[in-house]
Amino acid sequence: MPSTLYEFCLYYAEMFPLAVHSVRMERTGSPAPSCVSMKSDWSMEPPIALREGPFPTGRLLSQCQRRIKCTLKKKCECVFEGKAKEGQPTLLNEIYTELYITEGGTGGVNDEHEVRQIETASKKRRTEDTTVKCNDIFKPLCGRKTPIRTVLTKGVAGIGKTVSVQKVILDWAEGKANQDVHFIFPLPFRDLNLINGKYSLIELLHHFVPGLKPLKSTELFRYKVLFIFDGLDECRLPLDFQNNESWVDVTKRTSLDVLLTNLIKGNLLPSALLWITSRPAATNQIHPKYIHQVTEIRGFSDAQKEEYFRKRFSDQSLASRIITHVKSSRSLFIMCHIPVFCWISATVLERLFSETDRGEVPRTLTEMYTHFLIFHTSLKNDKYMKKHETRLNKSCKSDREFLLKLGKLAFHHLERGNLIFYEQDLTENGIDVTEASVYSGVCTEVFKEEYGLYQEKVYCFVHLSIQEYLAALYVFLSNSSANLLKTAVDQALKSKNGHLDLYLRFLLGLSTASSKTLLQRLLGQKRMRSHKIKETSQYIKEKIMENLSPERTINLFHCLNELGDNSLVEEVQRYLNSGRLSAEPLSPAQYSALAFVLLMSDEELDVFDMKKFTRSYTGQWRLLPLVKTSRTALVYRCELTKKCCEVLASALRSNSSHLKELDLSDNDLQDSGVKLLSAGLENHHCNVEILRLSGCRVTEGGCSSLASALRSNPSHLRELDLSYNHPGDSGVKLLSAVLEDPSCKLEKLNVDHGGECRTRPGLQKYSCQLTLDPNTAHRRLSLSGGDRKVTWGAWQPYPNLPERFEYRPQVLCRESLTGRCYWEAELRGIDARIGVTYKGIGRKGHSADCQLGANDKSWSLRCSPHRNIEPSGSCRVGVYLDWEAGTLSFYRVSSDGLTLLRRVTSSFTEPLYPGFLVTEYSSVSLCMLG
Ligand SMILES: Nc1ncnc2c1ncn2[C@@H]1O[C@H](COP(=O)(O)OP(=O)(O)OP(=O)(O)O)[C@@H](O)[C@H]1O
Numbered sequence: 001m002p003s004t005l006y007e008f009c010l011y012y013a014e015m016f017p018l019a020v021h022s023v024r025m026e027r028t029g030s031p032a033p034s035c036v037s038m039k040s041d042w043s044m045e046p047p048i049a050l051r052e053g054p055f056p057t058g059r060l061l062s063q064c065q066r067r068i069k070c071t072l073k074k075k076c077e078c079v080f081e082g083k084a085k086e087g088q089p090t091l092l093n094e095i096y097t098e099l100y101i102t103e104g105g106t107g108g109v110n111d112e113h114e115v116r117q118i119e120t121a122s123k124k125r126r127t128e129d130t131t132v133k134c135n136d137i138f139k140p141l142c143g144r145k146t147p148i149r150t151v152l153t154k155g156v157a158g159i160g161k162t163v164s165v166q167k168v169i170l171d172w173a174e175g176k177a178n179q180d181v182h183f184i185f186p187l188p189f190r191d192l193n194l195i196n197g198k199y200s201l202i203e204l205l206h207h208f209v210p211g212l213k214p215l216k217s218t219e220l221f222r223y224k225v226l227f228i229f230d231g232l233d234e235c236r237l238p239l240d241f242q243n244n245e246s247w248v249d250v251t252k253r254t255s256l257d258v259l260l261t262n263l264i265k266g267n268l269l270p271s272a273l274l275w276i277t278s279r280p281a282a283t284n285q286i287h288p289k290y291i292h293q294v295t296e297i298r299g300f301s302d303a304q305k306e307e308y309f310r311k312r313f314s315d316q317s318l319a320s321r322i323i324t325h326v327k328s329s330r331s332l333f334i335m336c337h338i339p340v341f342c343w344i345s346a347t348v349l350e351r352l353f354s355e356t357d358r359g360e361v362p363r364t365l366t367e368m369y370t371h372f373l374i375f376h377t378s379l380k381n382d383k384y385m386k387k388h389e390t391r392l393n394k395s396c397k398s399d400r401e402f403l404l405k406l407g408k409l410a411f412h413h414l415e416r417g418n419l420i421f422y423e424q425d426l427t428e429n430g431i432d433v434t435e436a437s438v439y440s441g442v443c444t445e446v447f448k449e450e451y452g453l454y455q456e457k458v459y460c461f462v463h464l465s466i467q468e469y470l471a472a473l474y475v476f477l478s479n480s481s482a483n484l485l486k487t488a489v490d491q492a493l494k495s496k497n498g499h500l501d502l503y504l505r506f507l508l509g510l511s512t513a514s515s516k517t518l519l520q521r522l523l524g525q526k527r528m529r530s531h532k533i534k535e536t537s538q539y540i541k542e543k544i545m546e547n548l549s550p551e552r553t554i555n556l557f558h559c560l561n562e563l564g565d566n567s568l569v570e571e572v573q574r575y576l577n578s579g580r581l582s583a584e585p586l587s588p589a590q591y592s593a594l595a596f597v598l599l600m601s602d603e604e605l606d607v608f609d610m611k612k613f614t615r616s617y618t619g620q621w622r623l624l625p626l627v628k629t630s631r632t633a634l635v636y637r638c639e640l641t642k643k644c645c646e647v648l649a650s651a652l653r654s655n656s657s658h659l660k661e662l663d664l665s666d667n668d669l670q671d672s673g674v675k676l677l678s679a680g681l682e683n684h685h686c687n688v689e690i691l692r693l694s695g696c697r698v699t700e701g702g703c704s705s706l707a708s709a710l711r712s713n714p715s716h717l718r719e720l721d722l723s724y725n726h727p728g729d730s731g732v733k734l735l736s737a738v739l740e741d742p743s744c745k746l747e748k749l750n751v752d753h754g755g756e757c758r759t760r761p762g763l764q765k766y767s768c769q770l771t772l773d774p775n776t777a778h779r780r781l782s783l784s785g786g787d788r789k790v791t792w793g794a795w796q797p798y799p800n801l802p803e804r805f806e807y808r809p810q811v812l813c814r815e816s817l818t819g820r821c822y823w824e825a826e827l828r829g830i831d832a833r834i835g836v837t838y839k840g841i842g843r844k845g846h847s848a849d850c851q852l853g854a855n856d857k858s859w860s861l862r863c864s865p866h867r868n869i870e871p872s873g874s875c876r877v878g879v880y881l882d883w884e885a886g887t888l889s890f891y892r893v894s895s896d897g898l899t900l901l902r903r904v905t906s907s908f909t910e911p912l913y914p915g916f917l918v919t920e921y922s923s924v925s926l927c928m929l930g
Helices: 005-015 017-028 032-036 059-076 114-122 161-173 201-208 256-265 280-285 302-312 316-328 330-335 339-354 365-385 389-415 423-428 433-438 464-478 484-494 501-510 513-523 533-544 550-562 568-576 588-600 620-629 642-653 670-681 700-712 728-740 762-766 865-869
Strands: 101-103 150-154 183-186 225-229 273-278 293-297 443-446 458-461 605-609 630-634 661-663 690-692 719-721 748-750 781-784 789-792 810-812 820-828 832-837 858-863 874-882 887-894 897-905 913-918 923-926
Touching: 059 161, 059 183, 150 161, 150 280, 161 183, 161 225, 161 273, 183 201, 201 256, 256 273, 273 280, 280 550, 302 316, 302 339, 316 330, 316 339, 330 339, 330 588, 339 365, 365 389, 365 464, 365 501, 365 513, 389 423, 389 464, 389 513, 423 433, 423 458, 458 464, 464 484, 464 501, 484 501, 484 533, 484 550, 501 513, 501 550, 533 550, 533 568, 550 568, 550 588, 568 588, 588 620, 605 620, 620 630, 620 642, 642 670, 670 700, 700 728, 728 748, 762 820, 762 874, 762 897, 781 810, 789 913, 820 832, 832 874, 858 874, 858 897, 858 913, 913 923
Parallel strands: 150 273, 150 293, 183 225, 225 273, 605 630, 630 661, 661 690, 690 719, 719 748
Antiparallel strands: 101 293, 443 458, 781 789, 789 923, 810 913, 820 874, 820 923, 832 858, 832 913, 874 887, 887 897
């Protein structure tokens, strides 16, 4: 696999020599200036024309690079966390903690391109994540071979998009990564919003990257360049891809919107790489056909959360105390997967731990931000008011006034999507600039020199989420409308890019009783308006059931959580099963978001039944962390794989796990998965008493991992179901020894129905060999192929027997079935029925009592090979019976695998006999499996 961008280009050249050749031809055949602005003939989906080298070198180039790298290094080496004023910058490399970045699903990716279609089709449905390092963001994922031009990285507020961008730039500037890229041009939407008038692309770049000026414009684009557009959600341009004129010349002036849309479309600089980041709700501003890869930042994993706090504090004992504290509260620990929350929590908890009277420790997002504000306000009061004790009482009043002014600024600008302010904006809101600098942790300066663009000082909040919080605080304190909350819900839902989503969450969070108590501490206000919390919850639930996008719906779930509504689990189940999602199932990212919401709620699930949350299996396994919040977890037949066992093992290791019963039956876990799972079972936090691994393709190896886990942690497991596996004699022996060991709790071990055939993949592991019973065959049916084929035809001279079907052209198998069985039959001709029946089905006469599937003794599927199954006139149907579970499933068998045709559920009370009804000119054969 190529590892750098440059290697990719070479790789691409090898893979698609013609495409590269044609691009090269166009370039060399053109004089230099037009070569730069050359537009390939991309009428539909553009082939990707990355620069493949060799690239021109020279002194000028290295001088420019050095200068630009130096500027970018200076700009990116510190994290902007509001400490700049105090002369204590936070170094990015000191606090940077690797983030968990994954492929963001194919949802947003252009799959129209022929090559990609083939790749997508050949791709196996994956139930695992592909993780990506931020420096490898342009590496094609999941088996794709086509090189990537445009990557969209999405992630919720504060998850680390900007920091990732900063880290990639810093590593490049420091010569640590992506050195095949000659230039990186960071163009955050936040800054692009400030551009007025017309520019050529070259002029725009010179504005943002003055160090480029010595290079001739025509030369510039012969190099490999990477544009980074951070914060699409902050973009105030219309991005009118449909109506903007096509623009191909980098030296001609036009509006910024035209420049950007043409750059993204690939009309301008088709060879450039583009990286766009966005909060999820705003990604729809760019049509998926212009995006070649989507990644998702999922924040910190549990281990990374700890690492973050350890890096953050030089005092390791403080770090340990904070980690222990954060871990002791489920919602705090879960929220810490969002880095901005870690930062806010680190600030707040450091302070709380230094106080003797800690009061209530914050539990929700809103409470944590309120504490953050209390912290910065008291910091200011400590610093500036110490000598004037008498003024302290007055401070609450002035804080309130100041925060209201700041909040007003935050709100009005947020409404308009404005995130950068001028001095004039501050004064218009009655904010004195020196007063603002007193609150330096909250509102901090950015100086013009930093961008080389601005002629005057500009201001912004240290993080957008702080602006969103202050905006909510302002509205909460100043708006006395009885319908405030409902109106805010409507207003947020109207927004196209979700720019009011987080604001809404804060506003709802502020209206709860616990938040009000906190606010009183901050503002000294005695009375606060009460809001109709229940009514608002109900209103949000109604909205959830409307046809909103999953992103908006998920935000509404967050809102319910902020309101402390306890019906989240029920609501999420209702939403998932409402049928609204059938056209477009949830993406993996959306499943993660739901898991997050559910984990955040304080509800304990008595039984977590994965099937109740979903009908398809494309990303639902991301709900697996919920296992630890339930007592019984039913995750059987959910297409889980080895990778999922890691998630499960981590749930088993969790000290907050309440799990007692775990049913993982019928998943393809195999020995490697069971080994991973065993690592969780042996942990002393694990208290699982019943574990079902029936039909998981476990052999001796898996048994040995289980046996050693049970010996390491002998006190919990009472029952282990390993039926329908292949433990072999040695596996059974190992586990039987555990059963007999008095120090182990194991009381029940089920290794029934074992055997070599159970190691076959899928349902085939339950295959059973069937033969037709000639004594039951109707006289029009003749048997052949060792009693495995039945054909309708001439009358047969069969003796008259009580078990023979007299009028219905049917035949049954000899074998009676209980347990789990799978068989396949090939149907030819016009019409046939395939099914199962109790022995007592009627044999003589025309009544429905005698017909397979037409009474309460039998169940069947009608197959018309001609019409509804396969145009070729033949079809293969798989039947899976799980007698104990009471399910009978019919599948269409094709080269793509099994497609469920119908599932019947019933409680079977007697053994079942497979049977067939075969009509004129038709035949049915039982297939040999394995
Ligand atoms: N990888 C990381 N390591 C350490 N801290 C991080 C990391 N990523 C983010 N942070 C912390 O979280 C804060 C917010 O991150 P960032 O600004 O990158 O979020 P974002 O996804 O761009 O948010 P938004 O969508 O609101 O703009 C940072 O200021 C920093 O304190």
